[in-house]
Amino acid sequence: MAMAELPEGDKLNLGCGPVHAAGWINIDGSNRAYLASRLNQIDCLLVKFGLIPPTEFCKSTKYHNLFKRLPYPDNSVACIYAGELWEHFEYEDASNLTKECYRILRPKGVLRVRVPxxxxxxxxxxxxxxxxxxxxxxxxxxxxxxxxxxxxxxxxxxxxxxxxxxxxTHKWNFDEVQLVEMFEMSGFIHVERMQFRESRIPDVDRVEVSGFLIVEGVKQ
Ligand SMILES: C[S@@+](CC[C@H](N)C(=O)[O-])C[C@H]1O[C@@H](n2cnc3c(N)ncnc32)[C@H](O)[C@@H]1O
Incomplete structure (x- = not known):
């Protein structure tokens, strides 16, 4: 596979969970992400007193509920990674999120999704x-x-x-056929199933922690 250069711009790690990658904007919508990012001192105190366990979420985690519009202008980001996230949405919601990713990616920007x-x-x-x-x-x-x-x-x-x-919790069952079609219906080209850490995104190893079904596509 020819590895075209990514455009300039931010790299988003959607539904980051504990995977906080350097050089990426790590985004999550969980209650704990809210506490650790927006009310960090309270989070630290609760951890100190043993009331909640430590977390990877921190001040730099960007709290955002992905059911909502992505807080980025059109054609503005370089690439988007989402590990074990799409299956947390019902089909229509996952499809809308795929379209939102297309909207904010720059031309030649890459979306990469990993699901069970x-x-x-x-x-x-x-x-x-x-x-x-x-x-x-x-x-x-x-x-x-x-x-x-x-x-x-x-x-x-x-x-x-x-x-x-x-x-x-999981709300959908994905397979290669559904996921590839979802990408293509959102406008992505060069949509392919990929191997673990085989990507157009050079530092994908920072966000990709395991295998599973992985699909990648490019914005026209
Ligand atoms: C299974 S974890 C994946 C963690 C990591 N990306 C990985 O590859 O292992 C799914 C993450 O998606 C987040 N998530 C699920 N639904 C979300 C939503 N609607 N908005 C934002 N984050 C969401 C959860 O809070 C959780 O941290």
């Missing part, structure tokens, strides 16, 4: 199911299927009470 690979999750379910079904009926065990299903509903989809996952 849902086909891999459900392939594992089908594998477990077929394994049990291949056994005589009196030897089948539901436990592995229950555990896999529980992971989806308890840890992934079900809205957690109180501060579980900072109130953010």
């Amino acid at each position: 690979d849902s086909p891999a999750f459900w392939e594992r379910y089908l594998h477990l199911y077929r394994e049990e079904m291949s056994k005589p009926r009196n030897e089948r065990k539901a436990k592995p299927l229950i555990e896999h299903t529980q992971m989806f509903f308890n840890d992934i989809c079900t809205r957690k009470k109180y501060l579980g996952s900072m109130g953010h």
Whole structure:
């Protein structure tokens, strides 16, 4: 893949969570990001007295709820990275966010999104199911299927009470087909599935902490 130069401009790390990368604007909309960035002294006191655990969020974290319009003018930023964020939005909301990214990127700017690979999750379910079904009926065990299903509903989809996952749970299942189409429908070109840390963004290693389904596209 030919690596065209990124345009000048800010680099945004959306839904940064604990990944605070040097040289990037790290943006998050969680309650803790609000506390640590806007009320930092109170956050520090609460940590000091052991009332809340330490956090990577800090004064330089930019607090922003990504359901809202991105606080950047049209054609102003160089690249946008989002690791494990798109799945926290329902399809239409993720599509709107993709369009917002297109709006604020400069021409030749890059959007890169990393999400859980849902086909891999459900392939594992089908594998477990077929394994049990291949056994005589009196030897089948539901436990592995229950555990896999529980992971989806308890840890992934079900809205957690109180501060579980900072109130953010997964709201969509992404795969390569949906994500590539979402990019293309927002106007991106050269949309491709990418390997871990293989990118047009030279310092992607600062924000990309693991693999999964990764799609990248370029603004025309
Ligand atoms: C699973 S973490 C991902 C952390 C990191 N980007 C990574 O790659 O590991 C998802 C992050 O997205 C943030 N988030 C979810 N919905 C959001 C929203 N509507 N606005 C802003 N941030 C949001 C959460 O607060 C959380 O920190």
